[in-house]
Amino acid sequence: xxxxxxxxxxxxxxxxxxxxxxxxxxxxxxxxxxxxxxxxxxxxxxxxxxxxxxxxxxxxxxxxxxxxxxxxxxxxxxxxxxxxxxxxxxxxxxxxxxxxxxxxxxxxxxxxxxxxxxxxxxxxxxxxxxxxxxxxxxxxxxxxxxx
Numbered sequence: 001x002x003x004x005x006x007x008x009x010x011x012x013x014x015x016x017x018x019x020x021x022x023x024x025x026x027x028x029x030x031x032x033x034x035x036x037x038x039x040x041x042x043x044x045x046x047x048x049x050x051x052x053x054x055x056x057x058x059x060x061x062x063x064x065x066x067x068x069x070x071x072x073x074x075x076x077x078x079x080x081x082x083x084x085x086x087x088x089x090x091x092x093x094x095x096x097x098x099x100x101x102x103x104x105x106x107x108x109x110x111x112x113x114x115x116x117x118x119x120x121x122x123x124x125x126x127x128x129x130x131x132x133x134x135x136x137x138x139x140x141x142x143x144x145x146x147x
Contacts, residue, residue, distance in 0.1 A: 001116045005123060007131035008106040013142040015072040015095045015103045021142045022075060022093055022105075031141045034130035042069045048077060055133065057126035064091065087115040105138065107131050 011018055021027075025038040025048075032038075033053065040048035046066045053059045064079030067090070074094050081087035094106045109131075111123065 001112070001120075003111045003116050003120050003123060004108065005111075005128045005131060006106060006108040007128065007135055008104055009135035009139050010098060011103045011105055011139045011142050012101065013103055014101055015097055017142050018095050018103045018105055018138070019072040019075075021138055022095075023069075031137050032134055033137055034134035040066075042066060042075055044069050050079075053130065054122075054126035055129040057122065062089070064089075068092075081113075081115070085113055087111065087113040087119065103142075105135060107135055 023042040025040065025042070028035055028038050035050050036053050036059070037051045038048060040046050042048075044066055046069075048062075048064050048066060050062050050064065051059060052062060060081075062079040062081070064077035066075070066077045068074055068076040072095055074092060076090065076092040078088065078090045081089075089109050089111050091109045092107070094108070096104045096106070098104045109127075111119075
């Protein structure tokens with residue numbers, strides 16, 4: 001079984017600025033309510049360590065591999081909970097110019113594996129709201145903070 005979550009936000013900043021905020025992993029503890037910390041390099045083939053805090057859920061750590069890292073366009077990775085095929089998540093951030101210096105950020109995750117039917121409800125209740133919180137926090141940081 002598969003399940004997909006998605007959330008998007010329009011940001012009053014350039015795609016380059018959005019990419020800069022998104023890939024500044026050491027700064028995540030300062031602003032990111034969902035991915036409370038991340039380490040690694042946003043380059044294809046690299047491994048990351050991402051600490052996640054779903055809304056009202058239990059925090060956990062994923063160790064995904066970056067599948068795609070196209071500056072100012074897309075960051076995509078694949079992570080597994082335990083062994084591949086049990087609960088896999090392919091997470092992506094797509095950055096699109098939206099005219100006059102605005103950018104649309106779409107955050108998506110496609111879940112696959114044996115545990116998806118058991119966790120689908122929790123994903124809707126805890127993970128999807130965390131996507132929205134992160135998108136709003138990234139929007140604020142990209143529009144207001146200096147890096």
